[in-house]
Amino acid sequence: xxxxxxxxxxxxxxxxxxxxxxxxxxxxxxxxxxxxxxxxxxxxxxxxxxxxxxxxxxxxxxxxxxxxxxxxxxxxxxxxxxxxxxxxxxxxxxxxxxxxxxxxxxxxxxxxxxxxxxxxxxxxxxxxxxxxxxxxxxxxxxxxxxxxxxxxxxxxxxxxxxxxxxxxxxxxxxxxxxxxxxxxxxxxxxxxxxxxxxxxxxxxxxxxxxxxxxxxxxxxxxxxxxxxxxxxxxxxxxxxxxxxxxxxxxxxxxxxxxxxxxxxxxxxxxxxxxxxxxxxxxxxxxxxxxxxxxxxxxxxxxxxxxxxxxxxxxxxxxxx
Numbered sequence: 001x002x003x004x005x006x007x008x009x010x011x012x013x014x015x016x017x018x019x020x021x022x023x024x025x026x027x028x029x030x031x032x033x034x035x036x037x038x039x040x041x042x043x044x045x046x047x048x049x050x051x052x053x054x055x056x057x058x059x060x061x062x063x064x065x066x067x068x069x070x071x072x073x074x075x076x077x078x079x080x081x082x083x084x085x086x087x088x089x090x091x092x093x094x095x096x097x098x099x100x101x102x103x104x105x106x107x108x109x110x111x112x113x114x115x116x117x118x119x120x121x122x123x124x125x126x127x128x129x130x131x132x133x134x135x136x137x138x139x140x141x142x143x144x145x146x147x148x149x150x151x152x153x154x155x156x157x158x159x160x161x162x163x164x165x166x167x168x169x170x171x172x173x174x175x176x177x178x179x180x181x182x183x184x185x186x187x188x189x190x191x192x193x194x195x196x197x198x199x200x201x202x203x204x205x206x207x208x209x210x211x212x213x214x215x216x217x218x219x220x221x222x223x224x225x226x227x228x229x230x231x232x233x234x235x236x237x238x239x240x241x242x243x244x245x246x247x248x249x250x251x252x253x254x255x256x257x258x259x260x261x262x263x264x265x266x267x268x269x270x271x272x273x274x275x276x277x278x279x280x281x282x283x284x285x286x287x288x289x290x291x292x293x294x295x296x297x298x299x300x301x302x303x304x305x306x307x308x309x310x311x312x313x314x315x316x317x318x319x320x
Contacts, residue, residue, distance in 0.1 A: 001027040002216060003044075005064045005106075007051065007097070008071030012173045013112065013205055015039035017070065020209040026216070031060050031071070053092040057100035066216050067101050068110045069094060074139060083138040091145035098150050102157035110162040110215050111150050113225060115201075116140035117165055121281030126201070128284040129225050147225070154222075162215045163224035164208075167283055168276075171205030171303065172310040177276055182311050185244050185251065195255035196236045198280040201229040204303030207296040211288070220291050227283040230303065231296045236277050242301065246308040 004021055008014035009030030018028050022041030029044040038045050046060035051071050061067070073089035094111065101109050118127040119134040135141045147163050154161040170178045184191050211228050215221040234242070237253055244251035258278050265274030288294055 001025060002065050003027045003029060003063055004066045004068060004216065005029045005031055005046070005060055006042075007031045007067070007069045009039060009042065010036070011070060012171070012175070013169060013208060014070045015173070016171065016205045017068065017209045017212060018042050020206075020213055021068075024213050026213075029060070029064065050089075051093040051097075052088045053096050055093065055096055057097055058104065061100055061104040061106060064101075064104065064106050066108045066110065067097065067106055068112070068212055068216075069097060070112045072112070072143070083141075086138045086142035087145060090139070090142035091149060094146035095149035095153070098153040098159065098161070102153050102159040106159060108160040108162060108216065108222070109150060109154075110164065110212060110221075111146060112212070113143045113147055113163050113165045114140060115165045115167045115227065115281070115283055117144045117147065117225070118283075120275075121279045124280075126282040126284035127227065129227055129287045160222040161224075162221045163226065164211060164215065165225045165227050165283075166203055166208055167201045167229055167281065169203055169205055169208055171307050174307065177273055181240055181243060182308070185240065185247055185249055186311070188249065188252070190252040190254050191240050192254050192256040192261065193236050193240060193277060194253035195257055196261075196278050197258075198235050198278060199233040199282050200236065200239070201233050201281060201283045202239075202300075203229045203296075204298055204300075204307070206298050206303060206306070210297050211292075211294055214292060214294050218292050226288045226292065227285045228288060229283050229285055229296070230298075230300045231285075232300045233282045234300065242304050243308065246301075246305045247312065 004026045006014055006018055009018055018039045019041040021028050028042050030038045030042040031046050031048050035047055048060050073086050117133050117135050117140055118131050120136045133144050135144045150161045261274055265271040
């Protein structure tokens with residue numbers, strides 16, 4: 001059995017990934033920050049403490065064939081410089097883990113990055129794997145630095161590096177704007193996004209985990225970046241309609257002009273959130289399809305239905 005170390009194993013992606021890998025008959029070792037109950041599918045646990053430049057990975061990597069590095073700092077900590085916090089965890093932490101993996105004889109290192117490395121949707125076409133990086137904020141810059149650090153180790157050792165860049169990921173435990181849309185639809189509130197004319201690439205956690213599983217053994221996976229999505233881009237209004245359909249709830253979707261939405265976002269300090277609801281950001285994953293022979297195994301409607309079932313079952317705080 002292939003022994004796989006998963007970082008971020010208790011997180012949104014990591015917990016689903018552990019179950020996916022166990023179903024694929026991998027032996028899963030979870031790297032945990034503190035002692036605790038691991039997610040389903042985990043056979044072994046390694047407590048590593050905080051992830052950063054000083055983390056000792058030796059025991060966690062003993063006997064490991066593949067590392068899948070999903071752990072990352074995605075949110076600013078209070079009273080901490082965000083740029084430094086992101087760099088310490090996402091960049092220098094990745095470098096330290098990659099170096100330790102190479103020294104420990106690990107064969108392959110799979111790094112979960114973000115489409116934000118490409119940019120924030122400023123181009124009028126889908127992002128592709130061949131595009132230059134244009135990270136626009138501290139988080140995106142730290143993920144780009146993490147990619148470059150992994151490449152440095154790959155070039156100096158026998159470690160195989162794989163980079164996967166994901167757009168917005170949804171599924172059980174989703175947060176942010178996606179969770180807010182679920183709240184709005186369930187509450188029957190008007191969702192003032194009917195006038196938005198955009199296109200967004202999304203990826204369900206099940207499709208993302210399936211690609212990460214394929215990357216463990218596929219002979220052409222080393223390198224990248226591999227872009228991933230559900231294979232169907234949706235406008236924000238269409239996404240809301242499909243959520244309402246899955247919930248079997250009536251939907252009020254008034255057509256508020258987009259400039260007014262942006263103004264409201266600016267006045268309330270939520271400009272970034274409104275931009276993500278109104279702007280387009282799509283990815284071209286043709287290289288992933290052709291070179292890895294991979295296509296999303298789950299369509300958007302099924303993934304949304306699964307996410308809605310989790311939500312309505314009480315998986316998230318049911319607040320309006």
